[in-house]
Amino acid sequence: MQSTCGRGLLLSLAVVAAAVLAARLMGWWGPRAVFRLFIPEELARYRGRPGDPGLYLALLGRVYDVSSGRRHYEPGAHYSGFAGRDASRAFVTGDYTEAGLVDDVIDLSFSEMLILQNWILFYEKNYVFVGRVIGRFYGEDGQPTPELIQVEAMMVKGLEANKREQKEKQKFPPCNAEWSATKGSRFWCSQKSGGVSRDWIGVPRKLYKPGAKEPRCVCVRTTGPPSDQLPDNPIHTNRGDLDDPNLGEYTGCPPLAITCSFPL
Numbered sequence: 001m002q003s004t005c006g007r008g009l010l011l012s013l014a015v016v017a018a019a020v021l022a023a024r025l026m027g028w029w030g031p032r033a034v035f036r037l038f039i040p041e042e043l044a045r046y047r048g049r050p051g052d053p054g055l056y057l058a059l060l061g062r063v064y065d066v067s068s069g070r071r072h073y074e075p076g077a078h079y080s081g082f083a084g085r086d087a088s089r090a091f092v093t094g095d096y097t098e099a100g101l102v103d104d105v106i107d108l109s110f111s112e113m114l115i116l117q118n119w120i121l122f123y124e125k126n127y128v129f130v131g132r133v134i135g136r137f138y139g140e141d142g143q144p145t146p147e148l149i150q151v152e153a154m155m156v157k158g159l160e161a162n163k164r165e166q167k168e169k170q171k172f173p174p175c176n177a178e179w180s181a182t183k184g185s186r187f188w189c190s191q192k193s194g195g196v197s198r199d200w201i202g203v204p205r206k207l208y209k210p211g212a213k214e215p216r217c218v219c220v221r222t223t224g225p226p227s228d229q230l231p232d233n234p235i236h237t238n239r240g241d242l243d244d245p246n247l248g249e250y251t252g253c254p255p256l257a258i259t260c261s262f263p264l
Contacts, residue, residue, distance in 0.1 A: 036131030037142050038063055040085070043133055047084035048074040056130065058086035059119060061103070061137025061148060064127040086133055091119050103136050106147060110158035117155050169196055171227045171241060172218035175204050181264075187250070188259035189219035200240075204260045206248040220247060222256060 043063065048055035048070060055067045055074065066073050066083070073083045081087065087101035092112045095101075105116065123129075132138040137148040144152075174194030175187040187204040191197065202219030209215075221227070221240035229236055237243070253260035 035129070035142065036063075037138075037140070038131055038133050040133060040135060043086075044084045047080070055083055057082045057084070058088075058103075058133045059091065059123055060088050060105075060116065060151065061086060061133045061135065062120070062123075062129060063131040063133060064123045065130050066123075066127050068127065086136070088116060091116060105151060108154075110154055110161050113151065113154045114158040114162060116151075117158070169194065170198075172207055172220060173198070173202070175217035175219055177217060183261075184264040185262045186259065187217045190258075193219050201258055202240075203242075203256055203258055204250060204253065205242075206250065208246050208248060215248065218247075220244070 038058075043056060043058060045052055046054045046056035048067075054065060055070055056063050057066055057073065058064070071077060072079050074080060075083075081096045081101050082090070085101060086103040088103045088105050089108075090096055090100050090102075092105070092108060092115050093100055105113070108116075132142055134140050134142075137145055137151075139145055173189075173196035175189055176193045177185070177187050179185045189202045189204055191199070191201055193202075200221050200223075202221050204217050205220045206215035207218040220242055222242055223238055223240050225236040225238075225240075226243065227241055241247075249255060250260045250262075252262070
């Protein structure tokens with residue numbers, strides 16, 4: 001009962017966190033009391049060079065004054081390519097060439113959109129918002145474009161996908177694993193394997209997921225009710241999640257062993 005309640009609390013916190021982030025995200029697109037509109041050519045003057053009026057950068061069309069972090073963004077600094085422009089794509093790809101320092105992000109994945117969201121969190125916390133760039137993400141009236149609304153929707157879907165992934169990770173934490181040229185492979189479970197702290201250890205199993213080329217090793221709880229059992233169904237086989245149809249045993253490994261070794 002204690003384990004089930006603990007998992008329920010973790011999932012509830014995850015849902016709340018996702019909802020809060022989504023709400024904050026939507027709020028960022030909303031109107032600010034005072035903000036300035038830039039055209040790209042005007043923003044390009046804010047690169048921190050001698051005579052420039054300031055040191056700004058844009059992320060998803062939102063302009064931040066990064067003067068307080070000058071040593072990171074001024075000419076010659078590692079991130080100087082971000083200054084005076086919207087280089088949203090490079091925040092994800094790490095491509096700091098002129099071809100990569102662009103604002104086109106529409107083909108990024110849901111998980112990559114979450115990286116952008118985390119960068120927005122960073123700039124909202126550490127720097128001063130000063131305005132918006134007219135172009136891909138904001139119109140001449142300063143309001144969001146359809147492309148920005150689409151990006152926002154992808155971020156929310158990314159949050160939902162991340163929530164599902166965290167829920168699965170609580171149910172099936174990854175195994176510890178090692179390999180050597182002399183001893184072969186070994187998988188084993190512990191109370192913190194996969195970075196998931198819990199009050200059970202579990203046993204190694206292959207988890208088959210639709211679309212995945214190969215199964216991956218996960219630790220599976222061996223006692224108590226299945227994780228997806230409904231509260232109004234008290235009858236269970238006391239085998240934890242061992243009977244999940246997406247699981248498979250490792251050939252040659254005892255069914256309830258917490259360590260599986262496969263010598264060369």
